[in-house]
Amino acid sequence: MSRNSLKITTLAATVAASFGANAALYNVYMSAPEGTSSSLQTYGVAVSDEATSCWSASCDASTSELAVEVKRYREGFQYRDEAPFFLPFGWSYLDDGYDGFRSYCRNFLGYQTTQCDLWADFQYTKGYKNEIDGNYAGSIAYLDGGSELFAENTVVNSINSAFPTGNRRDGATYRNRAFTSVNGTSTIDLSLDDVGLTHVTHDQSHSWKTLKDGTDYYTVGSVTKSYDSASNNSYAAVWKNNDLQEPISWFGNNKTNGDRRAHGSARDIVKIGSDFYAVGYNSDSDVYFRATVFKSNDAVTWSSTPVSGFPYDRSEYANQTLQAVNNNKIAIGTAKLNRPLNGSYSNTLFYVDNIDSPSYKAFSGGIFFSGANGKAGSINNHDEVVGTIDYDRHSETNGNPRGKRAFIAPLTANAKAPLQGKAWYLDDLTYGSNATTDNNEFRIIEAADINDAGVIAATAYYCAGGWDSEAFNAACRAGASLVAVELVPIQGATSISKRPVEQSTIERQGGTLGLLALTLLGLLGLRRK
Secondary structure (H helix, E strand, O other): OOOOOOOOOHHHHHHHHOHHHOOOOEEEEEEOOOOOOOOOEEEEEEEEOOOOOOOOOOOOOOOOOEEEEEEOOOOOOOOOOOOHHHOOOOHHHHOOHHHHHHHHHHHHHOOOHHHHHHHHHHHHHHHHHHHHOOOOOOEEEEEOOOOEOOOOOEEEEEEEOOEEEEEEEEOOOEEEEEEEEOOOOOEEEOOOEEOOOOOOEOOEEEEEEEEEEOOEEEEEEEEEEEOOOOOEEEEEEEEEOOEEOOOEOOOOOOOEEOOEEOOEEEEEEEEEOOEEEEEEEEEOOOOOEEEEEEEEOOOOOOEEEEOEOOOOOHHHEEEEEEEEEOOOOOEEEEEEEOOOEOOEOOEEEEEEOOOOOOEOEEOOEOOEOOOOOEEEEEEOOOOEEEEEEEOOOOOOOOOOOOOEEEEEEEOOOOOOOOOOOOOEEHHHHOOOOOOOOOHHHEEEEEEEEEOOOOOEEEEEEEOOOOOOOOOOOOOOOOOOEEEEEEEEEOOOOOOOOOOOOOOOOOOOOOOOOOHHHHHHHHHHHOOOO
16 A cells, blocks of 8 residues: 555454445535635534424425524634623633633633643634624524625524524624524514513523414523623523513522622423423522523413432532423433543533423433533434534543534434434434435534434535545545535435444545544534533
């Protein structure tokens, strides 16, 4: 073999040789409204609802609408989060600029100093500082490949019954202004003035999900009010037909505890029978973020129940939240530790199997391991969960970030996807000769949403013309870029063959991109922790 040839172990070569007998479960369709470029990061973030299962009907990229976000620079701290770095005292890091970002990295990501220097440079100096300096075109959202929704920083959190819902920048005044749509095409800003007892006008807002119920529509999210010149408070909030109802109180109603500021958010909503349920997080009396279920019979007055049964004391968690809920009363979320566990300040995935009495249950076994960093995507009404999980298992503490992969996992026997009752990396399910798309051009590293048809909104590394082999960790001579993808089930597909992994040394001359480089790209750009 020449130095440019790819060396694979005998086992991996045998697996690769049997490629013709493999069958993919998904076709992969790319969406890159601003093109593919190393200077852009394009994410698939939401997919519209569909009732017909694509496992039994023929589907393609036109079956569901896909929401896409193009990141022209890093956000610094997430547009989706009420509190900087999703910490009750996150504003104290924000105030210190580059040094604050570097300190956050050391204190809550735990990477070695040189990696935190690099992380802070991309997230602050080349990222958030653009926004400080008045450049508000860092995150541009598109729906189904059409024109941009807004010209300034925008995120889309869901598309429900043709309602795109999220938040956007509004000039120098609002970093986040919640919006939804009344007809699936035109968007409207949600009211900042509540119609409750106190009639407060709020400074900022976020929206996550819109539920249509007859002629009414209900949107959940949060509203924010300044606490002082540097920090703020947020409340979980519900809008009925654009009218903000009385925001939901925190547990204990304390605005502050030392450097902590109280926050809350509702991130998903369902109606089951005559009851409305929302999930998210709320601040307790000591101003810790607690994963919370909200319940109401009129969508105006809400009760709040924190998730119980976490394995560690609340003081050991930097944050907790429920992210999504389905009609079977199952919800999923994440809880981030503020100390190392098995080599990582882990963002642990968990679920509750009954939101009427919510109790922590960990994702475990197979691809899940103690100390793994996860990101909850969504859950459909077939109890199929998608998200992101660490693939590597080395220690991040005083080291380098782990590589990660997108996954799908069935929580019950209700799953329609032929998953053999266990969780899979999505890369394994795009591997096979029966796909009508060139799936070897993609490695799926983040999954954000799944609908009842089984269509998944995801993000992938794209290699024009295909990676050097079908192996997961093959190299890309063309140079990989981050793109949004839509994974569409292949009607009648049932077979699964794990994608091979190269085990031996890979020798390369210039112009390639392998697994180590992908891990570094993940450090600089992926929305994690």
